[in-house]
Amino acid sequence: MNHKIPVTVLSGYLGAGKTTLLKYILQEEHDLKIAVIVNDMSEINIDGSLIKSSFSRTEEKLVEMQNGCICCTLREDLMLEVEKLVSRGNIDYIIIESSGISEPIPVAQTFTYVDEVLGIDLTKHCQLDTMVTVVDGNRFWDDFASGESLFDRQQGIDETDKREIVDLLIDQIEFADIILLNKADLLSTEDLDELYHMLKKLNSEAKVIPASFCKVRLNEILNTGRFDFDKASQGAGWIKELNEEHTPETEEYGISSFVYRRRRPFHPERLMEWLENWPVDIVRAKGFFWLASRHNMAGLLSQAGTSIMLQAAGEWVAALPSIEKNAVLKEEPELLEKWDKVYGDRQIELVFIGIEMNQEVIERTLDTCLLSDKEMKENWKQFNDPLPSFGV
Ligand SMILES: Nc1nc2c(ncn2[C@@H]2O[C@H](COP(=O)(O)OP(=O)(O)OP(=O)(O)O)[C@@H](O)[C@H]2O)c(=O)[nH]1
Numbered sequence: 001m002n003h004k005i006p007v008t009v010l011s012g013y014l015g016a017g018k019t020t021l022l023k024y025i026l027q028e029e030h031d032l033k034i035a036v037i038v039n040d041m042s043e044i045n046i047d048g049s050l051i052k053s054s055f056s057r058t059e060e061k062l063v064e065m066q067n068g069c070i071c072c073t074l075r076e077d078l079m080l081e082v083e084k085l086v087s088r089g090n091i092d093y094i095i096i097e098s099s100g101i102s103e104p105i106p107v108a109q110t111f112t113y114v115d116e117v118l119g120i121d122l123t124k125h126c127q128l129d130t131m132v133t134v135v136d137g138n139r140f141w142d143d144f145a146s147g148e149s150l151f152d153r154q155q156g157i158d159e160t161d162k163r164e165i166v167d168l169l170i171d172q173i174e175f176a177d178i179i180l181l182n183k184a185d186l187l188s189t190e191d192l193d194e195l196y197h198m199l200k201k202l203n204s205e206a207k208v209i210p211a212s213f214c215k216v217r218l219n220e221i222l223n224t225g226r227f228d229f230d231k232a233s234q235g236a237g238w239i240k241e242l243n244e245e246h247t248p249e250t251e252e253y254g255i256s257s258f259v260y261r262r263r264r265p266f267h268p269e270r271l272m273e274w275l276e277n278w279p280v281d282i283v284r285a286k287g288f289f290w291l292a293s294r295h296n297m298a299g300l301l302s303q304a305g306t307s308i309m310l311q312a313a314g315e316w317v318a319a320l321p322s323i324e325k326n327a328v329l330k331e332e333p334e335l336l337e338k339w340d341k342v343y344g345d346r347q348i349e350l351v352f353i354g355i356e357m358n359q360e361v362i363e364r365t366l367d368t369c370l371l372s373d374k375e376m377k378e379n380w381k382q383f384n385d386p387l388p389s390f391g392v
Contacts (some may be wrong), residue, residue, distance in 0.1 A: 036062050138187060279362060
């Protein structure tokens with residue numbers, strides 16, 4: 001029988017407690033022969049030596065991967081190392097501690113896709129079991145609001161790594177099966193409870209477990225069978241909200257969410273002004289928008305804390321040449337349910353998640369950014385468009 005080796009991946013920003021968790025797992029009572037892969041960004045693998053001292057059995061194996069990150073520069077090496085571990089045999093479980101700046105999706109993909117170039121298919125021998133994200137409960141809101149990038153903190157892969165800390169935090173939270181809300185000992189009961197509910201709102205599929213020094217029952221993070229790529233990709237609170245799966249509000253802490261849906265485009269200049277005065281009570285926003293001056297391209301807005309990104313999300317189906325358009329509509333007939341006679345699928349659909357958000361003010365002020373009836377009849381291409389480029 002081909003028994004697949006389960007894999008648990010530990011993610012979490014620098015200092016959240018990943019090494020603490022790993023040491024704890026190794027020292028707890030278990031009857032598994034565990035292989036551990038530790039990824040450290042620096043040249044000296046500090047975590048590796050800390051962990052080695054926790055090995056209680058000789059059959060436990062440690063692979064140290066340093067001077068790069070397993071979600072990008074060391075991704076191939078990760079596949080090779082896992083393949084080596086598996087072919088040597090005599091292990092029951094693999095735990096991977098990502099570097100604090102790893103994005104979880106590429107790491108998960110390493111286990112769910114066949115790599116044609118290297119000719120490695122880890123799906124034959126391994127099964128991604130649980131994606132665990134450790135959150136530093138004590139630093140969470142400070143990091144979230146810091147407005148700093150990895151570059152600012154000199155924590156990036158190289159000098160071109162300008163990823164914002166908050167984007168990394170949100171990626172790690174939204175793509176997790178288990179969120180370990182760590183350092184609970186440093187938080188008041190109210191702050192812990194509020195953060196717990198916020199994390200649930202940001203990822204309603206994940207189980208959020210408050211902990212101190214990562215003390216958690218091992219069956220919550222090993223052999224849970226919780227990982228499912230599609231489920232993990234769809235677990236984010238904003239996706240649930242767009243799919244009309246509203247998660248209940250937490251009245252006590254004023255945590256809430258809503259979708260702003262309109263079938264009218266934004267005026268670029270007014271939207272820019274709105275974005276520059278972003279309401280601080282919005283913690284996370286994401287969704288699609290229709291911009292009058294770029295009529296063919298759907299825009300994707302993604303905000304977390306102080307980081308706001310606008311990107312192209314592909315052309316609206318209504319903007320495609322008719323052969324392509326008809327083919328898409330045949331494949332996705334549900335698009336027709338919301339099809340506008342003139343504008344097709346173009347619309348604004350933005351999800352907002354926040355604490356003590358004033359929904360009425362957000363909606364009213366966003367409505368002033370929409371084209372007026374008079375503007376609807378003007379030449380949209382001539383509107384002044386100060387927004388950054390992301391397509392036409
Ligand atoms: N008070 C408190 N301290 C903790 C807790 N968990 C971990 N720590 C401490 O936080 C520091 C960072 O923990 P690590 O386990 O090294 O964090 P990490 O995520 O592995 O950090 P990197 O390897 O730098 O990414 C250490 O000094 C831990 O002892 C906790 O629950 N409460």
